Amino acid sequence: MACSSSCSSTTLSKCSFQQLDGRNLLLPRRRLRLIPAITRWNSSSSPSLLSHHISDDSNLHTRKHFQLKSSNGFPPPNAVSSTKEPSAAGSEEMDATISITVVGASGDLAKKKIFPALFALFYEDNLPEHFTVFGYARSKMTDEQLRNMISATLTCRIDQRENCSDKMEQFLKRCFYQSGQYNSEEGFAQLDNRLREKEVGKLSNRLFYLSIPPNIFVDVVRCASLRASATIGWTRVIVEKPFGRDAESSGELTRSLKKYLKEDQIFRIDHYLGKELVENLSVLRFSNLIFEPLWSRNYIRNVQFIFSEDFGTEGRGGYFDNYGIIRDIMQNHLLQILALFAMETPVSLEAEDTRNEKVKVLRSMRTLTLDDVTIGQYKGHKKGDRSYPAYTDDPTVPNNSVTPTFAAAALFIDNARWDGVPFLMKAGKALHTRRAEIRVQFRHVPGNLYKRNFGTDLDKATNELVLRVQPDEAIYLKINNKVPGLGMRLDRSDLNLLYKTRYSKEIPDAYERLLLDAVEGERRLFIRSDELDAAWALFTPLLKELEEKKIAPELYPYGSRGPVGAHYLAAKHNVRWGDLSSDD
Ligand SMILES: NC(=O)C1=CN([C@@H]2O[C@H](COP(=O)(O)OP(=O)(O)OC[C@H]3O[C@@H](n4cnc5c(N)ncnc54)[C@H](OP(=O)(O)O)[C@@H]3O)[C@@H](O)[C@H]2O)C=CC1
Numbered sequence: 001m002a003c004s005s006s007c008s009s010t011t012l013s014k015c016s017f018q019q020l021d022g023r024n025l026l027l028p029r030r031r032l033r034l035i036p037a038i039t040r041w042n043s044s045s046s047p048s049l050l051s052h053h054i055s056d057d058s059n060l061h062t063r064k065h066f067q068l069k070s071s072n073g074f075p076p077p078n079a080v081s082s083t084k085e086p087s088a089a090g091s092e093e094m095d096a097t098i099s100i101t102v103v104g105a106s107g108d109l110a111k112k113k114i115f116p117a118l119f120a121l122f123y124e125d126n127l128p129e130h131f132t133v134f135g136y137a138r139s140k141m142t143d144e145q146l147r148n149m150i151s152a153t154l155t156c157r158i159d160q161r162e163n164c165s166d167k168m169e170q171f172l173k174r175c176f177y178q179s180g181q182y183n184s185e186e187g188f189a190q191l192d193n194r195l196r197e198k199e200v201g202k203l204s205n206r207l208f209y210l211s212i213p214p215n216i217f218v219d220v221v222r223c224a225s226l227r228a229s230a231t232i233g234w235t236r237v238i239v240e241k242p243f244g245r246d247a248e249s250s251g252e253l254t255r256s257l258k259k260y261l262k263e264d265q266i267f268r269i270d271h272y273l274g275k276e277l278v279e280n281l282s283v284l285r286f287s288n289l290i291f292e293p294l295w296s297r298n299y300i301r302n303v304q305f306i307f308s309e310d311f312g313t314e315g316r317g318g319y320f321d322n323y324g325i326i327r328d329i330m331q332n333h334l335l336q337i338l339a340l341f342a343m344e345t346p347v348s349l350e351a352e353d354t355r356n357e358k359v360k361v362l363r364s365m366r367t368l369t370l371d372d373v374t375i376g377q378y379k380g381h382k383k384g385d386r387s388y389p390a391y392t393d394d395p396t397v398p399n400n401s402v403t404p405t406f407a408a409a410a411l412f413i414d415n416a417r418w419d420g421v422p423f424l425m426k427a428g429k430a431l432h433t434r435r436a437e438i439r440v441q442f443r444h445v446p447g448n449l450y451k452r453n454f455g456t457d458l459d460k461a462t463n464e465l466v467l468r469v470q471p472d473e474a475i476y477l478k479i480n481n482k483v484p485g486l487g488m489r490l491d492r493s494d495l496n497l498l499y500k501t502r503y504s505k506e507i508p509d510a511y512e513r514l515l516l517d518a519v520e521g522e523r524r525l526f527i528r529s530d531e532l533d534a535a536w537a538l539f540t541p542l543l544k545e546l547e548e549k550k551i552a553p554e555l556y557p558y559g560s561r562g563p564v565g566a567h568y569l570a571a572k573h574n575v576r577w578g579d580l581s582s583d584d
């Protein structure tokens with residue numbers, strides 16, 4: 001870190017806070033305006049000037065339309081409620097604009113998720129008044145062709161169809177396309193020219209979404225940083241997973257990105273953190289007196305994080321075979337949820353406070369070994385006259401692949417709160433159902449007065465709290481109650497908060513929440529580099545051993561409940577998978 005010449009030695013410590021974009025900015029705005037405008041991102045060649053400019057100006061962007069809507073529900077401390085912003089050069093105000101460039105615009109994720117999420121934000125007035133969306137990819141396309149491609153993917157919310165087609169037209173008019181290579185500075189210089197045409201006369205902030213394969217992340221960041229970063233606004237980059245394949249490659253990726261970007265410009269996305277029920281996990285825990293006191297080894301017997309899909313890797317086999325289910329789902333999505341579940345109470349809802357607690361819990365976890373996991377791979381299956389392919393039937397997957405499409409793991413957190421509590425994870429493709437959920441199984445009621453009503457298996461009578469992340473978002477608690485009538489018969493029932501019956505409003509897609517947060521500079525739901533390091537540290541030795549020893553996965557039929565190895569693993573820790581019990 002270096003401070004610009006505008007920081008005297010006596011203000012050095014304060015100056016360092018300027019490195020933090022947005023919420024954590026401690027210096028008064030007047031000081032910030034003294035910092036000269038720079039035309040690049042955090043170039044390693046001249047870091048001192050660049051870092052300041054890029055990092056400290058996030059409060060210069062417009063907030064009129066989306067104030068109070070970012071995920072922590074608070075306006076940023078320096079928020080202004082106008083689309084007029086003080087210019088970086090002086091005290092006069094100027095209009096602000098944001099340019100969002102989707103790199104890899106021709107791809108699957110861009111079409112399926114990113115453009116629709118941007119439209120949904122626009123539809124609900126969550127984007128600033130002045131904004132432009134650019135697509136960038138190698139494919140040759142005109143603006144009109146991009147608009148046609150996007151319009152085929154846009155939908156209106158079921159509950160809000162009013163003016164939807166007008167809104168679509170207005171949105172599409174703001175969408176443009178620039179074709180170019182990912183490693184071409186010239187390509188990004190052309191993009192920069194086009195962006196400038198749209199931004200003319202306005203303070204421009206730029207957000208790049210890297211919706212591309214990981215092997216070209218660094219090329220894009222280099223070219224965009226040198227040729228297409230904002231000159232007098234902030235520049236942020238959303239990076240898609242995978243963030244490396246192991247601790248080493250992830251560290252290397254981080255180091256390469258940081259040649260061009262500061263950590264506070266990098267928004268590593270894990271879309272599970274944007275899911276409604278995952279956001280609700282902390283609310284449930286920290287704002288209901290009845291849960292937090294129970295949230296420890298004293299009352300919780302085990303916790304389960306379950307992800308299943310009822311389809312295989314169809315179409316993504318080439319990518320998947322290089323990663324496998326542990327990297328694709330466990331090391332990121334499920335581990336992130338686990339960290340949120342198990343962390344201590346953060347000091348505040350500020351991003352760094354939550355991320356600090358997540359890092360602590362991840363660093364308290366035991367590194368996984370082969371004994372802690374079981375792996376599987378789906379095989380072909382015939383049901384009636386329908387046949388389902390094996391994983392290795394995919395032409396992009398080698399016939400002898402041992403890449404797991406299913407895994408179950410037992411994890412432990414060696415701290416005072418969770419000592420000895422098994423945290424089980426299970427993730428699989430081509431299973432019998434699509435679901436993601438968190439299950440909390442509580443201990444027995446000591447000396448239960450009604451124990452003879454439960455027979456010998458007291459485990460069947462313990463409470464279980466379930467957060468169903470998808471589909472049909474719900475939070476339900478299994479309790480014991482008396483069956484009405486004479487005599488004393490006990491029953492298990494659910495206290496059930498089913499979102500679709502409780503709320504008529506459609507639940508926003510995770511990408512909407514995360515894109516809005518990135519626009520707002522809210523980092524709480526993005527992964528910090530030390531979180532990533534801690535997550536890889538847990539899984540890397542196991543992944544290496546699985547690969548070096550070429551451990552063969554247990555085969556399970558497409559559409560089944562997965563390999564029996566998962567039951568043995570759970571049984572070893574006195575656990576029964578909640579999703580397979582008869583009263584689920
Ligand atoms: N698809 C999904 O559901 C999810 C994807 N992701 C991540 O998001 C990112 C994008 O995913 P997705 O859209 O599926 O990816 P795609 O494979 O569809 O690639 C996106 C675009 O990148 C360009 N591209 C593809 N392969 C190469 C290559 N080998 N070299 C250079 N350019 C290439 C293509 O554009 P052109 O040829 O026009 O340049 C393509 O349209 C990836 O990092 C992925 O891991 C994360 C979660 C889910």
Ligand SMILES: O=C1O[C@H](COP(=O)(O)O)[C@@H](O)[C@H](O)[C@H]1O
Binds near residue numbers: 328
């Ligand atoms: O990141 C990924 O997530 C999807 C599942 O996302 P969901 O929101 O549809 O549950 C998974 O299919 C894919 O393999 C993985 O890369």
